[in-house]
Amino acid sequence: MQQHINEKIEQFFRDYEKRFRDGLAGNVDTASITSAFADCFIEASPLGVHCGKNDAAFREAIPKGYDFYKGIGTTKMTIGHVTITALDDLHYMALVHWQSYYTKKDQTEVTIEFDVTYFLxxxxxxxxxxxYITGDEQKVLQERGLVS
Structure with missing residues (x-):
């Protein structure tokens, strides 16, 4: 049973990765993206803890998020690996190691690796x-010269 759920979680994140790739290409599937989230969810980062609702405002923010990423030169985001921890029969923690790739305005290529911990x-x-728990994305983007 555990192997089955691990495969399902890995596929969940491969689909998530594909949706991100599609969104960067201009094919934003808002319904598919929102279907990956619970009715309400929590984001924690060095900037604090924020509560989100899977509602109309969230749906409206998704294309804007892709516009932001395209605007700073994001070319792709890929998953390096997913480490899954079962918390109980219904809940799982997935540590996802991402690689993000950018082309700066001066055509310099930048790669940033980071982890996000998701609770499912x-x-x-x-x-x-x-x-989900993230690092300080804006700080890293500033340090790499992708945003001011």
């Missing part, structure tokens, strides 16, 4: 992100 609930054969 598996109910009714569906996985939903209900929380």
């Amino acid at each position: 609930q598996h109910r009714n054969e569906e996985l939903k992100i209900f929380a």
